[in-house]
Amino acid sequence: MTSHEARPSGCAPFEEELVNAMNRYANCADAPDFDAPGIVRRTRRRRAVGIAAVATALIVAGGGTALASMSDGTGHRARPAVSGTVAKNDAATMLFQFSDGQTLPIDFAGWSLDGFKSYVLKTQTKLGTVTERPVTGCKPGSVLAISPHTPKTVKAGDTVNVVLCAK
CATH class of the missing domain: 1.20.5 (Single alpha-helices involved in coiled-coils or other helix-helix interfaces)
Structure with missing residues (x-):
């Protein structure tokens, strides 16, 4: 239109x-x-x-x-850890045995005492004596050895002693 x-x-x-x-x-x-x-x-x-x-x-x-429940809360997992020039050794490795019989090797070499304590709580083991030993080339306060260590197994309720690098 x-x-x-x-x-x-x-x-x-x-x-x-x-x-x-x-x-x-x-x-x-x-x-x-x-x-x-x-x-x-x-x-x-x-x-x-x-x-x-x-x-x-x-x-x-x-x-x-x-x-995550098997970590120490700082990002460390149950894996080999080496600090400084200290070589990995079995003296710092714990062979943890779960209630179902499975075992897990955990190398604590180079871990801090706080990280070690939190892991001990998570595995329901007990912290025994803490001693220090002067060693050249290690980070002060880091784990050098534990007792008992591999090849002995550690179960929940067992006591674990630790040796740290002297400050």
Whole structure:
């Protein structure tokens, strides 16, 4: 409709052209097609994958918690640790035996006394005597030897003595 034609509805020319344009658009545009069952399937699949991801994360976190319980809280794990020029030796390695019979060798060489004490608490062993020995090339206050050490096993409730590098 042009602006020169009569206005049948009594509307202003702009309003009439706007209504006509909207009607043309509404009549030529296709209505959207929704695949409701497909949407439901995708939603369920995504939900299942999300639940599986959360469950996996919880399992991994649980495993991480078990591993973290075997650390001394400072990031040290039960692994060989050497400090300065002191060589790794069996005198600083404890062979811890769990209640199920499995054993874990733990090398305390170079660990601090605080780290050693916290690990003793976690393994439910008792800290015995703490002595110091002057050794060149070691970090003062670090673990040099423990008793009993490998090949003897230590169980929960046993007493462990420690020798530190003199300050």
